[in-house]
Amino acid sequence: MKKALGIIGIFAAIFIVACIFGENFLTGINLMQLTQRAALYSILALGASLVIVTGGIDLSIGSVVCLAGIMTPWLLVEHEWAPAQVIPTVLLMSAFIGLCHGLLVTRLRLQPFLVTLCGLLLYRGIARWMTGDQTQGFMGEFGEVRAIALTKFAIPGIENYRIPSTVIPMIVLAVLIGLFFSRTVWGRWLLATGRNESAARYSGVPTAWLVTMSYVACSLLAGFGGMLFIFDIGSAQPSDFGNFYELYAIAAAVLGGCSLRGGEISVIGVVVGAATLQVLRNTIILVGLSSQLEFAVIGAVLLVGVAADELIRRFNARRLERTGAAASA
């Protein structure tokens, strides 16, 4: 919780700026869309944080989003599979991709950066080739399946704002992952592995298995997220769908207090981090900044956030040394 305070502060600040300067920011339709995006990116960011906590990285998230997202309408519309076949197939494929990453990292000892960089190129390439680089969409059908991501729940007493259904899987996942780290043996062990993989191995922690499973979970969440994204937007082009999503996910995790060195995570922080980036994107447009500046602004905010975090950490460490007080975890 303490780790999440910083990002909650940043979120609040950007939110207030958006309220004051952003035209139409506080309208129901805008906030509804923002919630939807924040929920979807949170799911990707939670996946990314599972890998980051091991000290690894997954650069292929965006391409897995693309492959899973493109395959869903492709199988439904072009190949006329039933939704009950398509959804498990796409999820299984995503998990299998993660399994490959995990095994390459733990068994072949390849660097996560390289393995997932190759994945980034590979899965997008496959998606484009599979579909002949054609836009894939639901052709206005499959409304009952798309409802998974498109349903909005009314809140009694509030008129313009309804809660998007994607918030439900986001909250369920966040709670599960939070409990995983605080309550389960595997969660403890995964954190220990991220802190010091060698010491974890000497202590009898099945590090290779745990790390592999984190990659599986990360890709599975990316594939699940990709499906929700395509349900939401209806159609997408294989050449640009999901571009840079891995960077939003990783940035959200880092803003939320995950250390790229591994061993640290704050689930609330990751979710708020993902939301912060979406509010920021929204704000840039609403305050009338050129949308071409989007990446530059996000980059700058991320840099300031990470630098501030490091400075505060050093300040605390120095204070600790001066006073000689006992450190509390």
Add this chain to the structure above:
Amino acid sequence: MPDEKPVLLRVRGVGRRYAGVTALAGIDADVRGGEVLAIVGENGAGKSTLLKILSGVVQPSDGSLEVADASGALRAVELDGVRGATKAGIALVHQELNLAENLDVAGSIYLGREPSRLGWMDTRRMRREARRWLDLVGLDVDPSTPCGSLPIAQRQLVEIAKALSTESRILILDEPTSSLTHREADRLLEIMSALRARGVAVVFVSHHLDEVMRIADRVVVLRDGRKTGELARGEYDRAMVERLMVGRDIAPSMRRAANGAAPVRLRVEGLVSAHRRRAPMSFEVRAGEIVGLAGLVGAGRTEALEAIAGVSPHGGRVLVDGLEVTGGSSVRVRRGIAIVPEDRARNGLFLEDAVSVNMSLAWVDRSSRARLVDRRGERGLVARMIDRMQLRPPHPARRVQTLSGGNQQKSVIGRWLAIDPAVLLLDEPTRGVDVGARAEIHAEVRRLADAGSAVVFASSELEEVLLLADRILVMHEGTVAGELAAHEASEVAIMHLATGGSAAHGAKEHA
């Protein structure tokens, strides 16, 4: 007549506090050219702090340093950083070797001060001049050899050559022989004598009193940050130094005769560790028995323990309570094999985590229901283990990083005592641990054995082996060269086997 020798460095009332804790106080000492000064003391006595002050790494909180100038007059100096010390003619050779492995010998010696011409490195000149310093330390290797390919003893000599090449008059060595074999250590002591004959002041810290006895002209003894004695050659004997170091008598031996009727808990058959393809080793350990692995550095003790623990692959069979165990460390921990590794910072501890996390890591698995951590039980366990291991300070939330070496080691050992392992393997159980904590660790290990576990430990310190082991296996070149029961073991008998002497001969001659 030591007064004839010129004083090169005078230490006056030097002290140092860290975060309000006094690490060193009121140290006075003279360092003279042409003399070897030994600094001895237990771990935590303040030796490292003193060396750091002398070499400019750390500034003293009190007192001052005076360095002789060209005319021999002493002037107060403030050594700000290693560069300042170098300018004052002081060079430190670290305990952990700091050579860049990818540089060649000449490049390492001249790192940061490479001779150059028009901005280009003058490699030829560098190698020529490096040759001079290498000759001085008696190291006959080509200056273009990469450091990474040299054995540790030679790297140490390169470090010394590097220190001398800065025209240092005062050479400071921090535990120079700790990672050397006996023969290499002898060679180093000879070189130190040669340097002394050239008028260099040599200051060294050592845990090996034999070496100190052999070479030091003067010994400064530290205890708890204070100087408890300064003795000139001929004024002291080993027992005197030990008393000054410890301030009390050394604990009596804890070893006892094995109970031949106790069941065999660990059996190792034809073990060959994958690191070194050597002769297979076999042995067994009974319940309640503590077996010590002795041997020289590189004899394969660590490899053997890591193979048994499943941390590294091996050939041969490992059996616990008569059943073979295979697979990696996670499987073996569940079967009751636990290892306390040699390098605890790297392989044992989660330094940024709390004591509680470190201590409960193995226990949470044993006590979990449906993989859920029993958090209340965990708090109780950690409190009990802190109490049992006499951890100081006794705070479960304290980061392990901030603990002393002894308390860090207790955290690792506590992790395993919490699950009552069938077999506990300890690699250098008390390296970097002060005397008080060492006794407490030994007592806990003994208690675990008394409760029916099998214990195997490896130690480079013969004293520790003789103190703790019921039975001693001496290793040489990757396998067991001989076995000694507690009553027939002596330092001489162990060294005989460890250096390749035959078992029968050793037993007859030294039993």
